[in-house]
Amino acid sequence: MQHVPRASHRINNSMPLGLYISIPFCRTKCSYCNFASGVFSKSAYENYVGHVLEDIANSRQLAAELGCALDTSADSVYLGGGTPSILDAAQMLRIFAAVRGQFAITPDAEITVECAPGTLTPALIETLLQCGVNRVSLGVQSFVDQEAQSVGRLHKRSTVLEEIARLREAGLHNINIDLIAGLPHQTAESWAFSLSETIATGTPHVSVYMLEVDEDSRLGRELIAGGARYHAHFVPNDDATADFYQQACEMLAGAGIAQYEISNFARSEAESRDNELHSNESLHNLKYWTRQPYLGFGVDAHSMLVVDHYEAGRPMAVRFATPDSLDAYMNRAPHAVTPVSAQAAIEESFFLGLRLNRGVDLESLCRDFRLQQNFSRDAVAVWKSAVEQSVQDGLLEQQGTTVRLTARGRLLSNEVFARFLAEEKVGTGT
Ligand code: SF4
Structure with a gap:
């Protein structure tokens, strides 16, 4: 199995x-x-x-x-x-x-x-x-x-x-x-x-x-x-x-x-x-889509690994990618490296999880990250109005604490993700 x-x-x-x-x-x-x-x-x-x-x-x-x-x-x-x-x-x-x-x-x-x-x-x-x-x-x-x-x-x-x-x-x-x-x-x-x-x-x-x-x-x-x-x-x-x-x-x-x-x-x-x-x-x-560690080799290969000893305030994971041109790869151009903070990790989990038909259980997302009560509320609260609006527009459906894209939402997924990113900018004042 x-x-x-x-x-x-x-x-x-x-x-x-x-x-x-x-x-x-x-x-x-x-x-x-x-x-x-x-x-x-x-x-x-x-x-x-x-x-x-x-x-x-x-x-x-x-x-x-x-x-x-x-x-x-x-x-x-x-x-x-x-x-x-x-x-x-x-x-x-x-x-x-x-x-x-x-x-x-x-x-x-x-x-x-x-x-x-x-x-x-x-x-x-x-x-x-x-x-x-x-x-x-x-x-x-x-x-x-x-x-x-x-x-x-x-x-x-x-x-x-x-x-x-x-x-x-x-x-x-x-x-x-x-x-x-x-x-x-x-x-x-x-x-x-x-x-x-x-x-x-x-x-x-x-x-x-x-x-x-x-x-x-x-x-x-x-x-x-x-x-x-x-x-x-x-x-x-x-x-x-x-x-x-x-x-x-x-x-x-x-x-x-x-x-x-x-x-x-x-x-x-x-x-x-x-x-x-x-x-x-x-x-x-x-x-x-479930953010499990993976390692890529060759041209334009992406990787994500967990950091060895996580401490609060430090990256939880690192994403890195090889160059996307054969020449640059063969000439050993360096990897593009992106540290993933705890906040970025929870956002990734949400957006990647929404791609799946089973959707995202916001409660378990907070629990899995073992976030402090305030942080978990803030992290999820910033998406609240976008969730409500998207449910009203028929792009998302909510069942208890789980949200998932509707059939129409899957068709227009980029538009749905853009709504959440816009919400985050407002929420974080950036
Ligand atoms: S050129 Fe054609 S076969 Fe090659 S990667 Fe692109 S789609 Fe695939």
């Missing part, structure tokens, strides 16, 4: 870590992609892997320099990117050997590798098994070939279905499918088709993201500045994309794939095809 973090907000020094390793290489650059990833020659892969291995070996030293505790065990490992499945077998095996050399991976650990459909050859699947991988996340984005091709994806619907079958034959059943709402050419009908296909695959986990429009992707820039090269003129408008998101929530719920976070959905235990008793929620991602 897989362990799912309870809704505890206080992190401590003896929690198994989540480990993240970023592989920033891709076969092509998708037009919507705003990640720190790109197309590089194969010779760059080897140097990069060598650098990541050094960082893994030095992780204890780094934690000590930051005054942080580092557990020796890890119960989740996530190879993301980029396209980790682009590495050759020897490189992938070396990464996992280095991880196991530094950390005791618990027997029930969730070990995920993100894979681009079209790369899952029998040889790669064999390598994944040798590495102990038990979960595969597939960047499908759309089951409609025209939509996938219009943003530069290299696979077809048939490839995805073949590779899911191949993974299952090899015993890898724990599969996630990523979808994007708002791709060029998408319509309510084509989106319903992608969702139906996703449901029909029977994978235990689905992630649904709405197309992000920003300056960091070619399609985003075209949507802002105009143009037709990346099919911006075929991108559905914001209202249609919002409708697609709601459509996804409804269709997935109807198929027994329950939403547990703004973008994430998992089959309930009873619905799971393999019928074993386990949670299909992503243990690794839950670490981020």
Whole structure:
């Protein structure tokens, strides 16, 4: 049975870590992609892997320099990117050997590798098994070939279905499918088709993201500045994309794939095809939302560790991140380090907790932080009017001391979070 973090907000020094390793290489650059990833020659892969291995070996030293505790065990490992499945077998095996050399991976650990459909050859699947991988996340984005091709994806619907079958034959059943709402050419009908296909695959986990429009992707820039090269003129408008998101929530719920976070959905235990008793929620991602310690390696990798000896008035935890460019990372540019005060930690718990459908119990949040009576009241009181207003506006619902986003609130989550941040500024007089 897989362990799912309870809704505890206080992190401590003896929690198994989540480990993240970023592989920033891709076969092509998708037009919507705003990640720190790109197309590089194969010779760059080897140097990069060598650098990541050094960082893994030095992780204890780094934690000590930051005054942080580092557990020796890890119960989740996530190879993301980029396209980790682009590495050759020897490189992938070396990464996992280095991880196991530094950390005791618990027997029930969730070990995920993100894979681009079209790369899952029998040889790669064999390598994944040798590495102990038990979960595969597939960047499908759309089951409609025209939509996938219009943003530069290299696979077809048939490839995805073949590779899911191949993974299952090899015993890898724990599969996630990523979808994007708002791709060029998408319509309510084509989106319903992608969702139906996703449901029909029977994978235990689905992630649904709405197309992000920003300056960091070619399609985003075209949507802002105009143009037709990346099919911006075929991108559905914001209202249609919002409708697609709601459509996804409804269709997935109807198929027994329950939403547990703004973008994430998992089959309930009873619905799971393999019928074993386990949670299909992503243990690794839950670490981020429940503020459990995690350590990232490679380009644009984020970490959060608890400080070794907490004293009142000092940071409780430290967040740090590697550079988001390959050059800067390879040239050993320093980490960006952000100490997390007790006040910041309680705020993080609130905002991250709201992302989860189970919401945040304000009483237990205060209790978990063992805050002084006055502080707990102040910390929570500052959100009171934003909670009340958001409940009135149908964005939040409150049950006893627990608050959670409504379906509409999840759609407009950034707007809800902005309300609380504005309240905090008023409350703290800044
Ligand atoms: S979306 Fe994924 S596969 Fe495409 S460029 Fe970005 S990281 Fe690479």
